[in-house]
Amino acid sequence: MANEVTIPLLPCASIDEVAEFYVMLGFTVVYRQYRPSAYLSVRREEINLHFFGLPGYDPSSSCSSCLIQVEDPRELYEAFAYGMRAVYGKVLVSGIPRMTRPRRDGFLVVDPGGNWIRVVPAVPEPVRNGLTRALRNAVTLAGSHGAERQALKILEGALAREVHASEDERAEALEFRDELLERLGLHG
Structure with missing residues (x-):
């Protein structure tokens, strides 16, 4: 088999709030549906994330997560940070939403739905000490x-x-x- 694609489907309380957040990070809304159930698809280059609305969903108790493997996590971090600074005046480092600073092993984005999006290098660096x-x-x-x-x-x-x-x-x-x-x- 070849050319398989896996796309995470993540819960959220509000697809509109999630859409605004990801547009801020440079994603494009590809699809949005309100009825019969809320559904959202966003894309940035080859990164595809899909969300479904779940009434009463509490982002602070979310355990939903996915990995995004990229060649250079710092490059994507800078693009995300630029969008976040443009909207909030700073990079949010605590609460929901938030984004951690990049490290050798990547960085973390927690979106308004409480989903943990981990951006990691495609080839992780070995632990030396x-x-x-x-x-x-x-x-x-x-x-x-x-x-x-x-x-x-x-x-x-x-x-x-x-x-x-x-x-x-x-x-x-x-x-x-x-x-x-x-x-x-x-x-x-």
Whole structure:
């Protein structure tokens, strides 16, 4: 078999709110239906996402997620951040919706429906040391579980232990530590 396509179908409370969000990120609405049931299809280049309306759906309790594999996640992040800044004046880093800053292993977008859209490199970088592993664990804890305090504790412990990490790895870990401090309201 060849040329198969898989497209996620994600829940949301409002297809209109989700459509506005994705248009802000540079997507085009391909299809929108209100009756007999709410349905939305958006596209950006080869990225296709479909949504169905679910009355009474609570985005904060969503467990819906999908991966988008791209050659360079930072390039897509910059495009998304540009749209978000144009609408909100900044990149939203907490709450719903939000978007995390990019790292070697990608970034996360949480849309108004509470769906977790993970943008990752098509070929992931290997984990080289304990600091990189701790950073990935901290990103997962903070992003997927909302456990920013626990993520901060893990990251600060690894920064203290892993004194032989490269400057780039330390800089990336320190940048995420600053982001965690900002999310927790502990950063001036």
